[in-house]
Amino acid sequence: MLGKLAFRNVRRSARDYLVYFLTMTFVTALMFAFNSLIFTRDIEEMFQVAGLMMALVGLATFFIVLIVAWLINYMVRFMLEKRSREFGIYLLIGMKKKEIARLYQRENILLGICAFLIGMVFGVLLQQVIMAILYSMIRMKYDLHMEFNRDCILMTAACYGGCYLLALLRSKRRFKRMNIRDLMEAQKKNEEVRESHEQRKRWLLPASVLFLGLFAAFIFLGKIQNGGHVLFFLVGIVLVIYLFYIGLSSWLVCYVRRRGNAVYRGQNLFLLRQFSSKLKTMSFTMGTLTALFTVAFLGCTVAMMFSDYQNKILETKFPFDVQINSADTEDDFADELEVIGESAKISEAYPYHIYARIQKGVQGGANGARTDGRIPEESQVNIWLSTHLKTFGRTYLNEDGSPNLKKIAKDSGQGAFYCKYDTYMKLSDYNRLRGMLGYPAVPLGEHEYLIHLKERIREEAGKLKDDITIRGNEGELQFAGYYAEPFSQDGHNGGDYVIVVPDSQEALLTPYYSELAVDIEGEAPFGLGNQLDHIGGPKSRNDTGEDEDIAGHKALPGNICCGSDTIVVMSVENMVRDNLIPEMKYMLSSLIFPCFYIGLVFLCVALTVLSVQQLSDSANYKFRYSVLKKLGMNRQEIGMVILKQLACYYLCPVFLAAVIGGSVSVFMSGKFIFYTGIRTAVINYFGLSFLLFFGIYALYFITTYVSFRRNVEV
Amino acid sequence: MKDYIRVCDVEKYYGSASNVTKAIDRVSFTVAQGEFVGVMGASGSGKTTLLNILSTIDRVTAGHIWYGDTDIAEMKENALAEFRKENLGFVFQDYNLLDTLTIEENIILAMTLHGRGKKEICGRCEEILGVLGIKDIRDKFPYQVSGGQKQRCACARALVNDPRLILADEPTGALDSRSAQTLLETFTDMNRRMRATILMVTHDAFSASYSSRILFLKDGKIFHELIRGSKNRRDFLNEILDVLALTGGEASDAR
Structure with a gap:
């Protein structure tokens, strides 16, 4: 009998809480699809960085389990409150509390299982979509196939079950404390509007707004510099999120009272009145929703940033099919060419040198090791960039604004951003490489030089030419221009820049390290980069020992000069484009996917709470609207009132979240654009995530509005 | 006195073709301006249905209801809402006050929906609060005041826009006897001093005795009519009880 009752109740609550049910279904689907990212064997075998994806999706899952548990707990409590009268009747006709608790738990578990099973079906579909996206990102062919990985299903079930367990444990306790009268009366409670100290509480609103303004000002002026500030603002924001609503509600009440x-x-x-009383009873929930929305905004924005990086910058980072660096200036790259030749057809291979101006007698004392304070000629560009680029701020400046030559020398000796010496290239090499990349050749007069640099720093480096002097055989060379096409300047053709001089000036230059650029037909085979990394012998001598980065690539030996890039840096000895791009993309995906995952789930959870809140209150509203109808409002007018009411209720937390999330996002994007050199507006990423957000938001809003109208229509 | 409201051959059926319930069966009567009419009848006699039809909340199956020259049976939904706003005031058994608004705000809202100006609203509100003696509870919420006070607030709301007709559905139903008496006196006062036309539905003989004319409803038909004339209230009450005893209306009370 109890089973039957439970089943019938589930059917009813599924209808009443359709939005909740759908969200649970959707969350299951998302969980399954994203978990399958962890368990895909092909990828695991392919990339050494697969662990990163696992770790990040795992981390995301952790937070999601917490939030979903909160949702379930909230809904369980909420349904309990709404149905307290019914439970009172069960008690009245002689059911034991234990039995009711069991009945209720059984109902919830049934509801959960239904949502889970349906969710798994959608999950398999969603898995296909996500896999297809991931595979196309990493340039692999994906054949649609159902993958029922046992571990994946188990993990999804465990996460989902965990959420339920966390949530249901607490409901049992609630049943213990109940009595019939309370249950029967519980429903009447929320009709009371309690007002106290409104005059005082309303100042929380301007205080919150002021704090937000302060926060925005601090963040945009870059004044948040130490841990203390961060902690202060973090605590402040959390407080503001919760106190804002108390303040807003009181402000409205005072406004109405003041007439x-x-x-x-x-x-x-x-x-x-409707809005302020709702806010009053719900201020804590509203605060939590705001926090969820904010996190969702930030998650989406971060995902957008990195996916934009993937699309725009990554391709320009590896202009050559294969490029190999060797610290040995005598290297003829025979072994490497052999390895490449075995697995691909080489259409063009060009070994060349990068040069430095090492003056006899001062060798080894470059980059300001001299104490006379003069800027050494052999590293003048490095010093100029270290002291002028915004990226470095005041890191390499003395108190008085002069370059801190000691620090520059120390850092470049250890291979921080720039090499020990400025990097030069011969015009013939330069034009040959340009030819390989399909750029037109550049003419250069006998007494001229040019600088090829990264697009990102081109504007900032505009004055560089005025501050340096390049001496030639016969006096000073004239500056002939900047070039900024993608040119592999993360340590291969210099770091950030290379100075190109006519071949006739060769006598002044010393070979610094060797480079090999290879053009191959078709795509490079998978694993070529690894093979190249594993060529042993004295040629790939590595001054700093076996340096490997997280992806297992050999780092540049000796003088590392990867340039001033930050956030995403890829500087390896052996660059094979068709190996590196998928790998980089996979690595970025392991950031992008979890961020989207978190954003989506948080958004849906928050919207569900909003919807369910409104819909289950529609019994109260039905009465209120029938009164309005008797007072002479027609259907359209009532429809408008409902729309306005829902809009207020829905927009308020989003608005606050957009202000907080927006300022943080815009700040983050600004920094991201600055450091990566993507050309896009600062507002773009936030704007895009806002659009995505509003798509989902509109769906929930329309669903709620339609069912709400249906519920209150008399 | 000119016929103010005319109800002509009104019928209201519920249910489908195979199972029809006649809630109202060819009812006709008139209400004059400034009259206080009571409608009595047992549960299921059709009095609430009649009230709903008069108040435009429900529609007739057949017949006409004339408010002056307007036939509300012919009107469209939106026009009805407009009509309701302009012409009717309501007092219900369960008060129908909005729980999120204070007593005063409940009254203000009724006027703002009419699109009146701030000055007028304030003045009128002040006046009506005074007339009904609820000035000192104006800032309280409905849940904070007694049933009688709530009902007086509902009266104030019904009166505030000077409607043609005030419809009251068991207004004393949820009140204790003392509050009920006060409220009925308020009704009489509204009727005499403010010339409000009132139609009150009740099954309570005591309440009905405050009205000037009573229609008795049974099984959807009017079967009797009593007019108070110059009789005092006690005699009128006895007369009502006689009718009820005769018909077995509220049988258990009468026997």
């Missing part, structure tokens, strides 16, 4: 002019217009009085 502001708006009160006397149309249905405003009704709306203002």
